[in-house]
Amino acid sequence: MKQINSNTLLELLQNDVRELLLQCTLLQNTDPALLVKQPAEGRWSVAQVLEHLNIYARHYILAIEQKLHLNQTGANDVFTPGWLGNYFTQLMKPLDNNSLKSKMKSPSNAVPSAQPDAQAMLQEFINHQHHLLNLLQIARTANLDYIRVATTLSKLITLKLGDTFRFFIAHEQRHFLQIENTLKALQPFVAHLQVK
Template structure:
């Protein structure tokens, strides 16, 4: 998707699809393949999925803070929603179309791969997606304007961002890393 004009239906479908994609990638993958790194300085499938959960768990409290107001104080509106210029650029950076390696913020670093349990990693990711889907369904029902509900960037706290940007960054970031997981699964013949 281009990094503008997000709708509730698009976001709900994207996070629902993320659950299916993660489940499909992980369920039929042997444990040793799930934990195998392509190189010492690269992440395994498990580390990638854990990284997505870590990142999502940094964004989720910020999303909840943005919504933590009386209903009458939350701006109403309808989709489509469009992130501002800065966040449209950032969404482009974390999307699968950008093949450049990006530095990882310490808060998003995955747990050491050898200590991972495949089921626990997948369950954590699926739980996160369920929470995001629940929030989006409620926001859609209440016709909240995701562009005008502001919160803080989870890493650079002084940078305000819309809920549209929060959801769009998560969605693009997940698509990027699912591509990496697919490549690892194909490479290791799982």
């Protein structure tokens, strides 16, 4: 796997999180009726996507924080992605043309409720992103290769801390592409709202 400077990686990831926060600002200014409307039967609303992301954030933010709290490793200059972490990251991350490599079915424990509170889900997501920015900053004093974090799949399946950050943020980027596509699909509904 190609090595990357640890601080460069963390800075790139912080920039990715800041970009997600900018997109959240747009969502805060979106008609609340749009955030809870499903674009088609069986497809998630924006609020449901946000709840799905929050389910993952509740696990990974806490798990990362606990590992960093116990950190006794000291920083490493260069991070080498692990094969599993790199695989998961590449599977999740949107391609350069804003498309996805493949569709994926969410595990049953990460499926959102039918009608989540859009404003509450958005605010929770924003709070998680600010927390994540802090954890990325703290991680500058940690060994991104040595510290391992359990995945949501199993406590026995762990990823390097650097890969955990990469995968987790790529998962969020993937679903923000879904949010963008959902809002595009709802454009006829927007026109209907404006006529009323």
